[in-house]
Amino acid sequence: MIRIGMVGSGFAAKLHLDSYRRIGVQDTAVTAICSKDADLDQVAEQYGIPRTYGDLEQLLGDPDIDVVDIITPPALHEDMIVRAMRAGKDVICEKPLTGFFAPAVDEAGVPVPRSEMLAKAEASLKAIGAAMRETGKRLYYAENYVYAPSVQKCAQFIRLKKSRILLIKGEESHSGSHAVHAPYWKLNGGGALIRQGCHPLSAALYLKAVEGEVRGESIRPVSVTAVTGCLSDMLKGEEHRYIHAHPVDVEDFADVLITFSDGSIAQILASDNTVGGTRNNMEVFTNEGQYQCNIAPNDALMVYHENDEHLDEIYMTEKLGQKAGWQPIFLEETVMRGYLGELQDFLYCLKTGAEPASGFPLAYDAIRVIYAAYRSAQEGCAVRLED
């Protein structure tokens, strides 16, 4: 039996809890949960979690926990990972693994150099790597896109056909985050790119790594070019009513081009300015095929209603503005977005010692590419990544 202690009981914590519930109680149990939320006890009762704690130190002192699942704002991740490992626990951590957490503009109003952010993010990655080596504990990077069934199926095709991936286009966009930490660089480490773009970016890095593995080549991200912006700054008064992005010092749009050592390219788009529900998709173009991963929206169930009467309680898909008319219904979201597969893989790897599809090496590359993109957007030129 693997005993899990969760840190965080907010939005994403419930995605994990729903997945643990579907995995079943024979092999796994969430034995404790800790957060700062007033409704912590209610969440614990709803999911049948026996113990609650008000802070991480108490949870780490609980001997009946094998693995700590960290689902807190990104600025807290590094410290929590290192403390959990030193307390003898393996760690699952939500995306983004880490980053640069301070205001993006200094007290004199001057933008912080993104080269400095990249250096600090790399130092944070090194600190996490050092804690892993020092304690011998394992890290599982909760990047659900890697485990979306459509992305995993793509990986299977790439493995079998040993094709060359020439181009990947990935996007995660919607009408703005609900999270209180989202508008602030000091809490989130950036805006739409690190919050949303990190998903298709990580899936692209993963697929290129799969290709490298089957071809016996090391294929690395070597150069990053990006444009970031604040599109919602254009909106005045009523024009802003359907867009929920209110960035303070972060971007709400990013377009990133990554060049790999084999000459292939990935393009990643992230925006907080897209109405009509979430756009989560990946397109993969190889020398002999094409794969379209329509995570959301997808047309597995299309429904039409003349009006939205009596539809208040039904969930259709995330960030939908209205429920009438034709709508794509997001079925089995826990499965289709990859949360279930992700936690199943981590539990299997915890038991067997196998390497997860999404672990520290993937998180390491994703964070370096993201901060290289921020640097490129600020400096107006390509940024090279050295191994």
Ligand SMILES: NC(=O)c1ccc[n+]([C@@H]2O[C@H](COP(=O)([O-])OP(=O)(O)OC[C@H]3O[C@@H](n4cnc5c(N)ncnc54)[C@H](O)[C@@H]3O)[C@@H](O)[C@H]2O)c1
């Ligand atoms: N994979 C996904 O699809 C996905 C979706 C949303 C969020 N996330 C990630 O999940 C993480 C949390 O985001 P969220 O949207 O759930 O945020 P949230 O604000 O809904 O929840 C954050 C939780 O952290 C807890 N917390 C904050 N400080 C704490 C502390 N010092 N000690 C203990 N608990 C503390 C809060 O009490 C709260 O329960 C972020 O890293 C985010 O990027 C991932």
